[in-house]
Amino acid sequence: MRNVVYAVMVSLLSVAFVLPIYAGAATATNIDVTASNWKFTPGTITVHLNQATTLNLISKEGVHGISSSYLGISNTIIMPKSTSVTFTPHKVGTYQLHCTMPCGPGHTDMVLIVKVVE
Ligand SMILES: [Cu+2]
Incomplete structure (x- = not known):
């Protein structure tokens, strides 16, 4: 009997812990982006229409x-100390965010591609 109670408790706990993970995966709103010379990693991110999204930014x-008037991203300087910017995209499309700081020879190639999907 004790084993049965234990088994039921373990199953209930599994459900309690697993469900929020699935719920979170469907509405992921935090994306880590690392800047370096001269690229963003990842170079392409996908965000969802009308969903507030926070970019956690750090430079190594x-x-x-980065900045984008189309996406509502105010000019955000990325330094070794992490910073974040939150925006809500209102139009589906693919946006190229060029690095906003003259950062050296590879500066003009430094692009973060943001895909906004339904
Ligand atoms: Cu740069």
Whole structure:
């Protein structure tokens, strides 16, 4: 009998812990982006229409920045100390965010691609 109670408790606990993980996966709103010379990693991110999204930004090399008036991302400088910016995309499309800081020879190639999907 004690084993049965234990088994039921374990199953209930599993459900309690597993369900929130699935719920979170469907509505992921935090994305880590690392800047370096001269790229963003990942170079392409996908976000969802009308869903507030927070980019956690950090530079492991140099000083960089992003900005997008189309996406509502205010100019955000990316340095070794992490920072974040939150925005809500209102139009489906693919947006190219060029680095906003003149950061060296590879600066003009430094692009973060943001895909906004339904
Ligand atoms: Cu840069």
